[in-house]
Amino acid sequence: MSRRPLIAANWKMHKVTAEAKAFVTALLPKIAEVRDRDVLVCPPFPLIASVDDARKGSKLSIGAQNMYFEEKGAFTGEVSATMLKDLHCEFVILGHSERRWVFGEGDELINKKTIAAINAGLIPILCVGEKLDEREKNMTEQVVLNQLDKNLKSVPEHAVASMIIAYEPVWAIGTGRNASTKDAKDAITLIREFIHSRFGATSAEKVRILYGGSVKPENMKQYMDQEGIDGALVGGASLDPESFAKLILY
Ligand code: PEP
Numbered sequence: 343m344s345r346r347p348l349i350a351a352n353w354k355m356h357k358v359t360a361e362a363k364a365f366v367t368a369l370l371p372k373i374a375e376v377r378d379r380d381v382l383v384c385p386p387f388p389l390i391a392s393v394d395d396a397r398k399g400s401k402l403s404i405g406a407q408n409m410y411f412e413e414k415g416a417f418t419g420e421v422s423a424t425m426l427k428d429l430h431c432e433f434v435i436l437g438h439s440e441r442r443w444v445f446g447e448g449d450e451l452i453n454k455k456t457i458a459a460i461n462a463g464l465i466p467i468l469c470v471g472e473k474l475d476e477r478e479k480n481m482t483e484q485v486v487l488n489q490l491d492k493n494l495k496s497v498p499e500h501a502v503a504s505m506i507i508a509y510e511p512v513w514a515i516g517t518g519r520n521a522s523t524k525d526a527k528d529a530i531t532l533i534r535e536f537i538h539s540r541f542g543a544t545s546a547e548k549v550r551i552l553y554g555g556s557v558k559p560e561n562m563k564q565y566m567d568q569e570g571i572d573g574a575l576v577g578g579a580s581l582d583p584e585s586f587a588k589l590i591l592y
Pocket of ligand 1: 352354438510514515516517518554555556557575576577578579
């Protein structure tokens with residue numbers, strides 16, 4: 343079966359309102375003819391409404407970069423899935439390595455967020471991947487499988503089929519050192535095999551698995567040519583509309 347490619351922008355903590363609007367205004371005409379793939383922008387929380395406004399009438403999707411698992415309450419500084427839905431978000435990035443390693447988010451928290459996102463009708467983009475020292479110790483498989491095992495605990499089979507998993511080796515994120523196509527493909531095959539064994543053949547066939555880590559217009563096609571790689575999660579190269587359009591049109 344063929345899965346629709348997804349090209350997702352993670353803007354991290356970049357841009358202000360005018361820049362976000364200018365980005366969408368510049369991007370949309372460049373991708374107007376795109377029909378066979380999904381395009382997603384995940385701005386910082388304060389820019390979601392502006393991007394939503396600027397994208398009106400287009401097929402551009404919006405996602406958030408994080409959320410908390412509780413629906414409401416005394417959680418200063420946090421944002422709920424309901425609030426993201428209210429802003430027309432369809433997706434939410436969870437377990438990004440910067441959340442794990444800069445903000446200390448653990449597997450149990452990421453699991454709670456994943457379940458809360460699904461329950462609210464958001465599509466989680468669950469990020470997994472090993473750190474450099476773990477790769478050097480040949481621990482990639484162990485680390486990725488452990489993250490999947492813990493982060494997807496109690497997630498229903500039907501929800502896994504429609505969610506997104508991003509393989510993002512930590513050493514490749516924002517470093518300019520992208521993974522080889524073989525390493526990316528091997529990890530993505532491993533992830534699909536895990537989904538097959540835990541959630542069944544249909545989920546494994548349907549779940550979209552992206553590669554992320556220093557993807558640029560010059561290396562995008564080499565990943566998209568690999569069987570099983572369904573798209574890319576892109577940080578740095580998604581900030582400029584010219585460059586992001588090239589990634590989309592790979
Ligand atoms: C990311 O933030 O998920 C990412 C992959 O960043 P970059 O493309 O800059 O490596």
